[in-house]
Amino acid sequence: MAYKTLFIAAVAATAFAGAAQARDQIRIVGSSTVFPYTQAVAEEFANSTGKKAPVVESTGTGGGMKIFCQGVGVQHPDLTGASRAMKKSEQELCKKNGVTSITEVLLGYDGLSFATSRKGADMNVTKPQLFLALAAEVPVNGKIVKNPYTKWSEIDRSLPDTKIQVFGPPPTSGTRDAWVELVMEEGCATFDAVKALDKQKHKEVCQRMRQDGPFIEAGENDNLIVQRLEADSSAYGIFGFSFLYENKDKLKGARVAGVEPSFETIETGDYKISRPLFFYIKNAHRGVIPGLTEFVSEYVSEKSMGPGGYLSERGLVPLGGDKRKEVQQNALQSKQMARHAM
């Protein structure tokens, strides 16, 4: 008898789930870098409006785009965070699945830090030097060759005489994309030998990280990189600025072109390695999913993304005044994104 009841309960539960049900909660996916900011807005939104807090899932930028672009309907998320702009291929996927009306919101900037243990040597490095240390192929005497450098001092005598050992994010990470775009490509473009290359080869040289040991892919967990740096004072790590800030008793950031990473230098733009953060809104869900419009207006409000807002407390570097006003307006008016011609 007891078994019979269990059976029926199990079957009923399974059948029940098949029917899609209405949703009274916002669902958000996307980048692990935008995740803490969205978390903050979600909690603030729930506390101030008394509505149910959105469900925020950290899937990575690319993973988030895939889920976001799956279609329109309650089973698909309403927002996705991204630590880079939406790619054309992703927008095409969205379009194919009926997600045509998307608003892009540039949230602010996030600093990337190149840091080492407090016990390690002080470092003042430039983007071209970082490129020479970390790229698979580099220009030497006007020729593109396999990266020959094993010590920092071989690149420039002002750099420490220790072996190059850098822990960084894997290719699936938005942080990696940002690092390649902001450091590798910019550093790469300064060399005359690179300028002479054709477009395809140029891209290959500027974007490929070395695979011969000095650059170590350390997984998505930034806390792990922090622990490894503590253990080895000659190693460096690449991660978001908020991790450096929280661990500043153990770690120090390398100065890039003479500028130390800090909230102030990232905000003023003096510190040159910072990336834009975005989130994307599925406009077809506005007015259908309760609270979505209010959530978006909370996200772009002055008290969250403005200077001194609660997102800046978590490490976000706010946009400048005019740009911010424009973004806020676009977000509230569901302006269609115009990044890629469709």
Added chain:
Amino acid sequence: MTSTIMTQPTAAETRLGWESAEVRRRIRRRHAANRRLRLYGIAAICTAIGLLATLVVSLVLLGSPAFVQTKLDMPVLLNAQHVDPAQPARGNYRAIVRSSFLSLFPEGAAMSPRDQRALFRILSNGAPLAVRDHVVANPGDLGKTVTLSVPLSDPFDQLNKGKIRRDLPENRRTVTDRQLAWFDHLDAQGLISMPFNWAMFFNSDSRFPELAGMAGALVGSFYALMVCFLISFPVGIAAAIYLEEFAPRNRWTDVIEVNVNNLAAVPSIVFGLLGLAVFLNFFNMPRSAPLVGGMVLSLMTLPTIIIVTRAALKAVPPSIREAALGVGASKHQVTLHHVLPLAMPGILTGTIIGMAQALGETAPLLLIGMNAFIVEPPGGILEPATALPTQIFIWADSPERGFAARTAGGILVLLGFLVMMNMVAVWLRKRFERRW
């Protein structure tokens, strides 16, 4: 015949009598080998215990600070002008907390806005919520001054726990020298206390470590395990009974048996991928729901339960079946009235161990989205939820210092549940096991 053999030992026996040096040496060698084997065993066990002890000790050292929380016993003036008595939940509690907090400092009112902002960093964002909860529970206290215990923010919690070193230069700490002085001022008045952190068990996740707790994850894990049990237990037992009691021995049942055994060894992430492809993408079930989590976990525990149940059924002696058949019971009466009840302790033990495994499983849950940030416990099996291991996963990835302790604390709670479940399994076995 016999006497000739005994009186005429072979040449080898003469050479190697019991007293001969060669035999003694051999005996010594054999004894030494015995001792060595025993030593290897003891060394292996010591290594295992040492590793376990290292794990537990490091977790306890790292995780124990999460079970206490630095609080401020603050006299709060519940100023009625900030709260509408008809709607006590919507009052401006931030203003109430701020004015009460400022009044604790002699120079408070004269501070610049910038200094005030730095001062308020000492209090957690949960402080206004704690006051709100008090007013909602005791609306009669409006207008009075009550002493409430409110949490401090993470940097000051860490400072009080000695995790932030005061002797470091100011630019290497997350708290400034002035904030240190303010904190010491509060401490000197005896307002700082460090009680047990109930929030760890009764709060859900939060972006602030001092407010984050495991309630949501506990409820989520409970629902997921319930679904997992409701599916895998009946299905597993039915399958095992059929295979053990009814199925003919032929090639098909052999194939099924081999497959069940293989399924038990499939890495759990594969079940997660299956759940993503089938349950979410094909059947359009909700993401992050304990229902889907439980279904994926049941795929994983099902083979374990089938194997355990079959072993338990096999252990029931055939004489029981024959006796029942002999007095006229039908096949299903034999199975349901005699064999299954006798096998039940074994089945339950195996099921609990399978459930304990499912409780600690992370990989499949990550794929179906049970690693989301959710600030309230799920109200049912269709609502988004996290589970214990995925909550630990989220905390492990958060930058704030307080989450490091919470990660270890969460692992301790999870380990506690696992030990408890295994103890229940051991107890069941001891209590009900029958030897034939």
